[in-house]
Amino acid sequence: MKRTIRTFCSGLVALALLAGCSSLLFYPEKGQPFAPDKAGLAYRDVTLTAADGTRLHGWWLPAKPGVAVKGTVLHLHGNGGNMAWHLGGSWWLPEQGYQVLLLDYRGYGLSQGEPSLPAIYQDIDAAFKWLDQQPEVQGKPLVLLGQSLGGAMGVHYLASHPQQLKRLQALVFDGVPSSYRGVGQFALSTSWLTWPLQVPLSWLVPDGDSAIYSIAALKGTPMLFYQSMDDPIVPLANGLELYKHAPPPRVLQLTRGGHVQTFADPTWRTVMIRFLQDPQHFNGLRRLGEVPNYPEQQEPPHE
Numbered sequence: 001m002k003r004t005i006r007t008f009c010s011g012l013v014a015l016a017l018l019a020g021c022s023s024l025l026f027y028p029e030k031g032q033p034f035a036p037d038k039a040g041l042a043y044r045d046v047t048l049t050a051a052d053g054t055r056l057h058g059w060w061l062p063a064k065p066g067v068a069v070k071g072t073v074l075h076l077h078g079n080g081g082n083m084a085w086h087l088g089g090s091w092w093l094p095e096q097g098y099q100v101l102l103l104d105y106r107g108y109g110l111s112q113g114e115p116s117l118p119a120i121y122q123d124i125d126a127a128f129k130w131l132d133q134q135p136e137v138q139g140k141p142l143v144l145l146g147q148s149l150g151g152a153m154g155v156h157y158l159a160s161h162p163q164q165l166k167r168l169q170a171l172v173f174d175g176v177p178s179s180y181r182g183v184g185q186f187a188l189s190t191s192w193l194t195w196p197l198q199v200p201l202s203w204l205v206p207d208g209d210s211a212i213y214s215i216a217a218l219k220g221t222p223m224l225f226y227q228s229m230d231d232p233i234v235p236l237a238n239g240l241e242l243y244k245h246a247p248p249p250r251v252l253q254l255t256r257g258g259h260v261q262t263f264a265d266p267t268w269r270t271v272m273i274r275f276l277q278d279p280q281h282f283n284g285l286r287r288l289g290e291v292p293n294y295p296e297q298q299e300p301p302h303e
Contacts, residue, residue: 025149026115027080028108034084036061039091048130050122057110059083061100070097071141074127076150078260082109089147089263096273099136103127117209124157128164141169143276147260151176152211159214165221170279172272174226175260177234178212178242215246222279223250224272226262233259249280
């Protein structure tokens with residue numbers, strides 16, 4: 001998963017120093033290093049076309065044979081690599097009965113074009129329109145899973161596309177920054193070279209599309225927020241700000257480990273599945289999340 005962390009850190013430092021070019025938020029990798037069948041997954045390649053004619057590549061992961069289809073997950077990955085390196089976020093869903101559309105944005109993987117804002121929102125729109133046309137999606141719950149930058153872009157997109165928001169049964173966010181500028185300041189603060197300039201340089205980071213300014217518009221759709229307390233890219237305080245600004249119903253699950261490493265732990269996979277079973281009323285996160293670090297002590301036998 002190291003390739004999934006082409007970090008915001010270097011990206012936003014460069015972004016600040018170069019005064020606001022949105023394309024520097026993105027660290028795409030061309031090509032396709034492997035396909036889902038390497039992980040034993042059934043899949044098919046799909047081609048989507050954005051409104052400006054850009055051709056995009058995606059993978060469709062059907063539910064595991066013999067498992068009842070419970071719904072569809074649109075997986076929006078983070079800013080580094082391509083969707084192959086982010087397969088760890090959704091490979092496990094088909095065996096739970098969830099179909100997955102995993103999309104490479106323009107400039108990533110086998111998709112055409114170059115990533116930039118606001119053009120990249122057309123890619124998310126193309127994904128929704130593609131799902132509209134698939135018969136196996138109709139009549140089933142639709143869920144958006146947004147990791148890191150993918151989640152932030154998903155929030156901004158849905159705030160301006162309420163008709164798409166209405167289609168969603170639930171939203172799951174993993175390591176999503178509330179503010180690009182805030183993450184930029186944090187990145188600048190981690191180096192002795194840029195620490196003295198973290199405040200003035202961070203103000204050069206374009207922040208208008210940050211999720212914190214749009215999250216309040218996502219009313220009525222249940223949200224599950226994962227945030228690692230150890231995240232070296234999106235610090236805890238930044239992630240919590242997004243949760244605090246989100247309208248209810250919403251739930252927060254604090255985790256441990258690196259950036260968007262959440263679903264490597266089967267506990268957090270179970271949390272998401274439980275949430276999706278009843279997103280409007282799910283409130284059992286705290287009990288389910290309290291996993292002991294060591295086996296429970298056995299009581300000594302009574303004499």
